[in-house]
Amino acid sequence: MFILKNNLKITHFVLLMSFLNFLFFHLPFFTFVFNNLEYKSWSGITIIISLIILMLVLNSLVFYLIFFLSRYVGKFLLVLFFIVNSIAVYFVNTYSIILDETMIGNVLNTKFEESSSFFSIKLIVYLVFFGVLPSIYIVKVKIINVTWKKFLSTTSLTLLFILMLVFANASNWLWIDKNSKTLGGLAMPWSYSVNLSLFYTHQFKKNQKEILLPNATIKDNQKSVVVLVIGESARSQNFSLYGYKKNTNPLLSKIPNVFHFAANSCATYTTAGVKGILEHSDSDDLYEVLPNYLYRNNVEVVWRTTNWGEPPIHIKNYQNREVLVPICKGEECDYDGLLLTGLKEQILASKKNKILIVLHTSLSHGPTYSKKYPPKFETFKPVCNSVELGNCSHTELINAYDNTIVYTDYILSKVIDDLKQLKGYNSAMIFVSDHGESLGEKNLYMHGLPLSIAPKEQYEIPFIVWVSDGSKQLKANKTVTQNHVFHSVLNFLNIQSPIYDEKMNIFKK
Numbered sequence: 032m033f034i035l036k037n038n039l040k041i042t043h044f045v046l047l048m049s050f051l052n053f054l055f056f057h058l059p060f061f062t063f064v065f066n067n068l069e070y071k072s073w074s075g076i077t078i079i080i081s082l083i084i085l086m087l088v089l090n091s092l093v094f095y096l097i098f099f100l101s102r103y104v105g106k107f108l109l110v111l112f113f114i115v116n117s118i119a120v121y122f123v124n125t126y127s128i129i130l131d132e133t134m135i136g137n138v139l140n141t142k143f144e145e146s147s148s149f150f151s152i153k154l155i156v157y158l159v160f161f162g163v164l165p166s167i168y169i170v171k172v173k174i175i176n177v178t179w180k181k182f183l184s185t186t187s188l189t190l191l192f193i194l195m196l197v198f199a200n201a202s203n204w205l206w207i208d209k210n211s212k213t214l215g216g217l218a219m220p221w222s223y224s225v226n227l228s229l230f231y232t233h234q235f236k237k238n239q240k241e242i243l244l245p246n247a248t249i250k251d252n253q254k255s256v257v258v259l260v261i262g263e264s265a266r267s268q269n270f271s272l273y274g275y276k277k278n279t280n281p282l283l284s285k286i287p288n289v290f291h292f293a294a295n296s297c298a299t300y301t302t303a304g305v306k307g308i309l310e311h312s313d314s315d316d317l318y319e320v321l322p323n324y325l326y327r328n329n330v331e332v333v334w335r336t337t338n339w340g341e342p343p344i345h346i347k348n349y350q351n352r353e354v355l356v357p358i359c360k361g362e363e364c365d366y367d368g369l370l371l372t373g374l375k376e377q378i379l380a381s382k383k384n385k386i387l388i389v390l391h392t393s394l395s396h397g398p399t400y401s402k403k404y405p406p407k408f409e410t411f412k413p414v415c416n417s418v419e420l421g422n423c424s425h426t427e428l429i430n431a432y433d434n435t436i437v438y439t440d441y442i443l444s445k446v447i448d449d450l451k452q453l454k455g456y457n458s459a460m461i462f463v464s465d466h467g468e469s470l471g472e473k474n475l476y477m478h479g480l481p482l483s484i485a486p487k488e489q490y491e492i493p494f495i496v497w498v499s500d501g502s503k504q505l506k507a508n509k510t511v512t513q514n515h516v517f518h519s520v521l522n523f524l525n526i527q528s529p530i531y532d533e534k535m536n537i538f539k540k
Contacts, residue, residue, distance in 0.1 A: 038173045042185065045094040048109060048169070049087050055161045056116045056219040057086065059123045063213060068206060078203050085196055086218070092189050099182050102174050110166040112220040117162030119223055121154050125419055126398070126476040127469075129216035132226040134479045136302055151418050212481055241343070244311065244319045247328040247521070247528040249385055255457040255502075255524050256378055256386040258446050259321075259516065261308055262439065262464030263301070263338055264395040264478060267293070267493040269429075269436050277411065279436040282444035286497065289447075292511045292537070294494035296466040299478045299485045301340035304465030305391070307513040309342060311530050321517050322346055322389055330524065331383040335370045336391035340465075362405050367392045367442055375449040378456075385524045390446070394439050395468060397477045400431035404438035411437075420476045428470055447497050457502035459523050463516060464492040496537065503538040511537060 039047070064082060069075045098105035122128055177185070200207075207214070216222045267273045271280045272291045283289050297307035307313060309320035319327075326332040326346040333348040334341075335355065356364060359372040370390045378386055394403060398418045401409075411430035415423030423431075443462055450458035467489045469475035478489045494511050498504075503523055518535035521528055 037171065038175060040175045041095065041098055041177055044172065044174050045091045045098060046087075048094055049090040051165060052090055052112070052116070052219065053083075053087055055113075055165075056120045057217075059120065060086075060214065060217040060219075063210075063217060067210060074203060077200065078206065081196060081200050081203070085193065088189060088193060088196075092186070092193070095182075095185070095189075098174060099176065102176070105174075106169055109169050113165045113169070114158070114162040115223065116219045117157045117160075118154070119219060120161070121157040123217065125153070125421060127474055128477070128479055129213055129481065130222035130226060131212055131216035131481055132229045134216070134300070135223060135226045135230045136300065153419055213484065216481075241317045241319050241323070243327075244324050245529040247324070247526050249329065250525045250527050252384050253457060253525065254384045254453075254455055256388065256450065256453065256459075257520050257523055258374075258388045258390065258450065258458075258460045259308075259520065260390045260443060260446060260460065260462040261305060261338075261392060262395065262462060262493065263393045264397065264466065264468040265436065265439060265464035265493055266467035266488050267464075267491050268488065269433055270493050270495075272495065273493065277433055279433050280440045281437070282440050283495070286444065286447055288498050288500065290496045290498075290505050292494040292496070292508055294463065294492050294511050294513065294515075296464065296490045296492045297482075297513055299466045299480055299482055299489040301338070301465050302342075304513070305341045308463055308465065308516050310514065311517045311532075312514055313512075317342070320344075321520060322387065325385075325387050325520075325524075325526070328526070329383070329385075330526070331381045331386040332389075333377060333387070334389045334391065335374075336389075337367050337369060338391045338393040338396075341391060366403065366405055366438070367394050368405070368445075371442070371445050371449070374446070375452060378449075378453060385526070387520060387524070392439075392442070394442070395432065395435040397432075397468065400428075400435050403435045408438045408441065409434050420471065421474075425471050432468070432470055443495065443497075450497075450499060453499075456499070457523070458499040459502065460497040461516060461519065462493065462495040463513060466490060467492055498538075505537055506539055508537055 061079070061082075064070075064079060068078060070079060094105070094109065097108060119130060123130065128134055215225070269275050269279060270291075271278050272283060272289075278284075296304050297313050298304050306320070309322065310318055311321075312318075320342050322332045322334055323345045332346045333350065334344050334346060335350045337352055352369065355369050355372050359369050361368075363369060364372075370392065374388065378388065396403065398420050401414045401416050411433050413427050414431035414434065415427040416431075417423055420428055443460065446460050450456070450460060466478050467487075468478050469486060469488045472488055473486060475486060480486070480489060482490060494515075496505060512535075515535050515537055518532050519537045521531050522536045522538045
C-alpha cells in the first residue's frame with residue numbers, strides 16, 4: 032500500500048492526507064450529523080454518504096492545488112493544520128464547543144493565565160498522536176509531482192464530480208443549510224481557518240472609530256453612585272435568590288432592598304456579552320459604550336478589572352491587576368476580592384457628584400472553578416479539580432461552580448456594605464453576568480455555542496439590584512435585558528440624554 036511508502040505521487044499523497052484528516056478529526060462532525068437527522072431513512076443515508084465523499088474529495092482537491100503550486104508551502108500548511116487540528120478536536124471533544132466565528136473571538140480574547148488552566152495530559156496525547164506524528168511523516172515523505180496537463184485534467188474532473196454530487200443532493204440542501212453553522216464549526220481545518228478570517232474581517236469593521244452618542248446633561252447636584260458589577264459565566268439557576276435549592280446566596284438573601292430579575296444575555300461569550308451590557312441597544316455597530324459616554328459627559332468613571340474582552344474603554348481611571356495588586360493586602364488579592372481594594376475611599380475622594388464604578392470580574396469562568404475563590408469559601412464538597420470536566424462527577428463539578436457563586440454573593444455583599452457607609456449619597460449596585468455556563472447538561476461544558484442553538488444554561492443570567500434607602504424604587508419588571516443597564520444607570524444618576532429610553536429603565540421616576 033502507498034500509505035507505507037516514503038515516495039508518493041501527489042494524487043496518492045493528498046488522498047492519504049485527506050483520509051487521515053477525516054479519520055482523526057471528524058468524529059464530532061459526524062456525531063452531530065447522526066444526532067440531528069433520521070440516519071436510518073433513505074435521505075439520511077444519502078446525506079451521510081454524500082458528506083463523507085464530499086469531505087474526502089474537497090479536502091483532497093484543496094491539498095492537491097496547494098501542493099502542486101508549492102510542496103514547501105503545502106508541507107508547512109499541512110503540518111500546521113494537523114497540529115492545530117489536534118488541539119482543536121481536543122477542545123471540541125472535551126468541552127463540546129463549536130469553532131464558529133464567535134468561538135474564535137472567544138479564543139483570541141483569552142489571555143495566557145486563562146489558557147494555561149486548560150493544560151492536561153490528555154491534550155498532550157492528542158497533540159503527539161494526532162499532530163506531531165503525522166507531521167513527521169509529512170515532512171519526511173517525498174512527493175512526486177505531475178505535469179500541468181495531468182493537473183488540469185484531474186482538477187477539472189474532480190470539480191465536475193463535486194458539482195454533480197452537490198446537485199444530486201438538491202433535496203437535502205435545506206437540512207445542510209439549516210445546520211451549516213454547526214457543520215462549518217466542526218469541519219477541520221476549515222472551521223477555524225475560515226472563521227478566523229471572518230472574525231478579523233468583522234473585527235476590522237467593529238474597530239473603526241466608535242459612533243458618538245448625542246451629548247447628555249446632568250440634571251442635579253445630588254451625590255449619586257452606581258457600582259456596576261459584571262459577572263463572568265454566572266447562570267441564574269445556581270443562585271438561591273432565583274430558587275436554587277442550595278443556599279448559594281447566604282448574605283444577599285438577608286440584605287434589605289435587594290431585587291432580582293429574570294434576564295437573558297445577548298450572546299454566549301464575553302466580548303459580545305460585555306458589549307451588550309454597556310451599549311444602549313443591541314447593535315452590531317460600535318456605538319459609544321456607557322463608561323465612555325458618561326466620562327465624556329463629566330461623570331466620574333472608574334473601571335476595575337480582573338478580566339478582559341470589553342470594548343475599547345476611553346477613561347482616565349482604568350485599573351487592572353497590575354494597578355490594584357500593589358495597593359492590596361490579604362489573601363483575596365489573588366482573587367476577585369482584589370477589585371474591592373480601597374473602593375469606598377476612591378468614591379469619597381472623587382470631586383464629582385455623579386460616579387459610575389464598573390467591576391469586571393472573572394468569578395465563575397471555567398474550567399478551573401475551584402481556583403476562583405479563596406479556600407474558606409469552599410462551602411460545598413467534594414469539588415472538581417480537573418480541567419477535563421468530563422472526568423469529574425456531576426456533583427463535584429456543580430459543587431465547585433456553586434462555590435464561585437457563594438464567593439460572588441460575598442463580593443456583592445461587600446460592595447453593598449461599602450455603599451451603605453457613604454453618607455449623603457444615593458447609591459445602587461447592579462450585578463449582571465456576561466453570559467451563562469453549561470455544566471455537563473446535554474454533555475455540554477462552559478459556554479460559547481451560537482445563541483441560536485445554545486441551551487438555556489448558557490444565556491439565562493442573574494440581574495441583581497440593590498438600592499440605598501430613600502434613593503429609588505424599582506418597577507415591577509419580571510424580565511429585563513442586558514441593555515436595561517445603560518438606561519437604568521442614566522436614570523439613577525439623573526442624566527438626561529436624547530437616546531434615553533424609559534421603557535429600558537428598571538427604576539421608577
